């Protein structure tokens with residue numbers, strides 16, 4: 001089959017990890033007889049530099065006309081002083097909103113070979129860890145009303161957290177459907193002891209739960225959840241939460257996999273079109289040095305094959321190749337322990353490719 005993919009490499013290590021992921025995708029295509037047609041478009045800081053718009057219309061048009069979108073990362077200190085709507089990060093939010101990608105799946109899986117790279121106690125991780133964070137992606141404080149006003153404490157700025165029932169309902173359904181394919185456990189994370197939007201969130205998740213008798217539902221406040229993720233991560237199967245809490249908890253969950261460089265993501269909406277990107281950012285501190293771990297982006301390609309193209313075998317093939325490369329001891333700097341040989345982005349890519 002032929003597939004049209006919009007490619008947004010972005011800023012910092014974005015181009016490095018995307019090049020690596022596309023190399024793997026091409027190798028999978030060659031093995032199984034699929035053709036992936038890439039259209040590269042600009043978004044983020046590089047787009048701002050090009051045309052003073054972090055999300056040009058052409059980029060959006062190409063994404064809408066494609067079967068899926070691959071994104072590296074956007075942002076960096078160079079653009080930090082721009083006003084909000086010109087910042088590279090605004091492009092990411094624009095893409096998510098315009099493409100209707102309200103469900104962000106962020107699986108945090110500890111590969112067997114990386115148990116030594118995980119900072120948790122060996123007895124906690126001995127049987128492995130597999131958590132899926134389902135993050136609401138087009139609502140909440142990221143998209144609520146915002147602005148500036150004068151107060152008796154001086155000039156102030158505000159961002160409003162707002163959730164409609166239907167927004168909560170649809171993300172809760174994604175989480176319960178996901179749980180049905182896993183351990184049938186959903187933990188909804190909110191701050192219902194203080195926020196009205198969280199009380200509506202909790203009530204709505206409970207309503208959706210009535211259609212999923214086999215799935216157990218629990219609720220946890222976000223402060224406790226962030227502690228429990230480290231204390232006893234095994235209690236979690238699917239975590240469903242708001243845009244901002246999901247952003248924070250997924251970076252935290254990434255550390256139980258050894259590194260943020262290991263965490264892939266899929267952003268999905270109503271149709272099959274999805275956007276696939278690593279959870280990490282543009283990592284300006286290591287950009288251009290060949291040090292980036294490409295596995296999060298490579299694993300995001302496995303998610304794309306599965307969720308957007310329905311290619312389960314091809315998806316498994318990538319995951320197995322990553323497992324084998326890690327089992328064979330290949331390590332980028334972020335997942336290496338003292339004394340272990342550190343390899344480059346290109347060497348890790350070649351290692352995964354050799355096991356496809």
Ligand SMILES: NC(=O)c1ccc[n+]([C@@H]2O[C@H](COP(=O)([O-])OP(=O)(O)OC[C@H]3O[C@@H](n4cnc5c(N)ncnc54)[C@H](O)[C@@H]3O)[C@@H](O)[C@H]2O)c1
Pocket residue numbers: 013017072073074075076077089092260261277278279280281282283284285286291292293294296334
């Ligand atoms: N999806 C995105 O495009 C995205 C996501 C997060 C942050 N950002 C942006 O990226 C910029 C930097 O953000 P930050 O520093 O807070 O987060 P970051 O994720 O870019 O980096 C945090 C730390 O993790 C390391 N790291 C990240 N990815 C790695 C990889 N693949 N291999 C090895 N090490 C890796 C970095 O070197 C850094 O030390 C900011 O402008 C931020 O807004 C973009």
Ligand SMILES: CC(C)[C@H](C(=O)O)[C@@H](O)C(=O)O
Pocket residue numbers: 075089092093247279281
């Ligand atoms: C860059 C930023 C806007 C983004 C987010 O907060 O959603 C990032 O942190 C992520 O996790 O994808």
Ligand SMILES: [Mg+2]
Pocket residue numbers: 247248251279
């Ligand atoms: Mg984040």
